[in-house]
Amino acid sequence: MTTAELHGSYGGLYFGFCTLISHVLLAGITAAIVYKCLVLKLVHTAGHAFYCTIAFVFFMGEALLVRNSAYLESSLGPLNLNRLHAVLGLLAFLVGVGGIGIKTWQKLERKREDPNATVRHFKSNHAFYGIIGCALLLGSVLSGLPLYFINGGFTLKMLHRFFGLVGFLTLMVSQMFGYNTGFGRRQWKAHHQKLFKFFTFIATITTANYEFRRFVRDVAGLATYYFIGPDAAEAREDL
Template identity: 25%
Template sequence: MENPNTIISSTRTDYGSTTHANTFISDTLNSDSLTIVTAAVKTTASVSQRFSTRSTESNRRGSRVSAVGGYQSLPNTSTGNLHNNRSSRHFKMSMDTMPNSETRQIVQRLEFLFSVINQICIGFVTIFMSWLCLRTGLAGTALHAWLVTIGYSFLMAEGIMSHFSGNVLTFNYKRTTKTTIHWTLQALGGSLGVAGTLIKLIQKGFTIYSTHAKLGFAAMILCAISMCSGLIALFSMRLKRTLNPLLNKSFHNLVGVAAFAVALVAQYYGYQTGFFSRKVDTDFQILMKVITLLSLVLTSIGPLQALYHKCINIYRHFS
């Protein structure tokens, strides 16, 4: 039996024997690794062959379904292509709708600007006429002028503006709230306007000669008709079997705009009467006329737009 120290010494000094042992171990490992790799390659090839076979069968089934149902696969239907197509369509739609949205924003800003200017005009006429009539005392012509100004120029104008989408005072209100504000202000304004006109007619003994008087009388008649048609329009859904709601509301819209326009034109000619001309100078008369006409135009934008759409709906309904 050899000494262990001798074995260790030979192992440390005999490089040839150690190299031979390492070569033997390496060859053994290489042969085992080659065996494992070969087995893995065979397994992979088998799996790939099975997968290709299943894919071929699926394609055959798909072709059979295509032949039966007449379905044709669309080109470029991968997920990436679909995502790109959707993105391009969304971008195209955004580019197409961008000018319309910008135009709509510009129109809305102009409507708000016109509404603010109109509120200033209404407030100026109402405040000045109230100050002028109250200073001279609410009797006779002063009472007539104050009632028609509050009724037509203030309450009726605000009632008409309540449904306007660009009105800075009511644009965020609900439809029902706007309707309530509209008929309330219209009823109050129309009543005051008719009362003011009747007071002056009684004073004059129902003699109508001047342009101001004729227009005032016409405004009173139109206002009464507008209030009656508005009352019917308020219950239009209950009366839809008897009267077409679209026709009724269109008629109310038309008569209401006409009554308001005639009333403010009558007030325009009222600035030329002796009651007003004796208390203010000529330049201020011109200013009041311009402001009144400007208020008439700006207030009529909303109802004229609504009347236009109603006429289109009537044409489509009966054509």
């Protein structure tokens, strides 16, 4: 076995292990929060937490993972894998916007019921990173859709990857801040909040690290193309 093959073997084991950890953590975090929200009958903030967790933690995390799955690519084929990736990304955006809309509507209703009530929109760290992440996710959706109808070129594909990766990281930061909100403090004890933060952080790293590696490689390829020439950079064929 050559050095390159040995490194490739170790790399495959490492990223495969990270993918397994990601699937378990994304599903576990989502299941725990969804269960709590269902127990609360999706009343008030529980509805917001229910939809946003499903969208931004599970759907978006899985959208990144499945796109980089060699097993799924060989089983489904590149076209169907791209479709699965697109469906998960679109669901993340639509369901997530619904979750944000629920919280915004509740605040507006509170203001109507009590005009003197202090209602703040997108002022907390949780809300700020959430709306920024949602905007980045919208950028990922808008840059990704044309790739199924036209040959968008390497730059558009890299832009799509940038929006998706940074959007996921931003939304997971919002998720971690969410454990500190009044809802999080009311529903979970302090040590449970710390566990949620820890597992969310690990899930963020294990889910994003392969996509981050590919993005850095693409940036290097693009820089090589512009500064050295097209013969020195290979165009990528996947999203």
